[in-house]
Amino acid sequence: MIACLLGLPRVAPAQLDHLPYMLKYNKGQNVQPIFQGWSRNADGTFEMHLGYLNRNYLEELYIPVGPDNNIEPGGPDQGQPTYFYTRNNRQIFSVTVPADFGTQELLWTLTVHGRTEQAVGWLQPEWEIDPTTGGRAQGEEARRNVAPTLALSAPASASLSGKLTLSASVSDDGLPTPRGTRQLQRNRAVGQEIPPILVPPEGTPEPPTNLPQLNVNARGRQSRPTPPDGLSVSYIVWRGPAGVAFDPPFAKVEDGSAATAATFTQPGDYVLQGRAYDGNKSTYEFVNVTIN
Numbered sequence: 001m002i003a004c005l006l007g008l009p010r011v012a013p014a015q016l017d018h019l020p021y022m023l024k025y026n027k028g029q030n031v032q033p034i035f036q037g038w039s040r041n042a043d044g045t046f047e048m049h050l051g052y053l054n055r056n057y058l059e060e061l062y063i064p065v066g067p068d069n070n071i072e073p074g075g076p077d078q079g080q081p082t083y084f085y086t087r088n089n090r091q092i093f094s095v096t097v098p099a100d101f102g103t104q105e106l107l108w109t110l111t112v113h114g115r116t117e118q119a120v121g122w123l124q125p126e127w128e129i130d131p132t133t134g135g136r137a138q139g140e141e142a143r144r145n146v147a148p149t150l151a152l153s154a155p156a157s158a159s160l161s162g163k164l165t166l167s168a169s170v171s172d173d174g175l176p177t178p179r180g181t182r183q184l185q186r187n188r189a190v191g192q193e194i195p196p197i198l199v200p201p202e203g204t205p206e207p208p209t210n211l212p213q214l215n216v217n218a219r220g221r222q223s224r225p226t227p228p229d230g231l232s233v234s235y236i237v238w239r240g241p242a243g244v245a246f247d248p249p250f251a252k253v254e255d256g257s258a259a260t261a262a263t264f265t266q267p268g269d270y271v272l273q274g275r276a277y278d279g280n281k282s283t284y285e286f287v288n289v290t291i292n
Helices: 002-006 013-022 140-144
Strands: 031-040 046-054 069-072 087-097 106-112 115-121 149-153 164-171 232-239 244-247 257-264 268-277 282-291
Touching (some): 031 106
Parallel strands (some): 031 115
Antiparallel strands (some): 106 115, 164 257, 268 282
8 A cells, every 4th residue: 555655646645534435445344324315105104215335346245134234113124125235226125104204213224344324314305206207307208108017936945056047027018119229428528428527637646446356437337237228127136145146137028028047156045126127117026035
């Protein structure tokens, strides 16, 4: 680290103070639960929307429901995940609170690597959100679009040595109209990208590249598979002791069905979340699997 710092041009003391926040950590960091707003239900109850930031770039974490992963009041188990993927995972689940919730607070507490963090949510008027669009403007076709239906099936148990086939039955209204493979932006000047890529002032030290194995884009974000144009099905581990490899990452729906092969690395009880995505709206369902 000392040699690295000596090689940085014109490093001010304030910049050195912030250097730890510029580093990327492959493991050993904790998880910050995040309250991301609330919305109203037709019956008068409210949905509190939550996500998380896993500060690690490579380490995925298993945090069972209990003292280290709990939601109160009404918990500790309120459907939250126990398997945490890397980096930012926005608005991944919701907790329903009663119509008379009033000024109470919803607390999601996570303790990881000896550090405890909380997400605190309450019915602040300014934090009311649209859970579907997130406040983004919607065209006429998007407003008519209805989310797909999804039904999942899989063997109740399987052996660790083989692959397990996840089957999905999907129906949709055909909206939004597929527009072909989306192309990346090209030939835009620096600062004119949408959204723009911010350029540090001249003389700013480069963030240390201490995890060269990361595949990152121009914004420093990890490159991940993206859904194909049209209707597709994908999966994540919602609860379980280890990660699962899904092939393909996004299965294109053909004749109302899609199949995905799941490969497990550890035995245990898993809850997998399936997602049917039509290019605008999503539907989520869960399937339980025991790996022997």
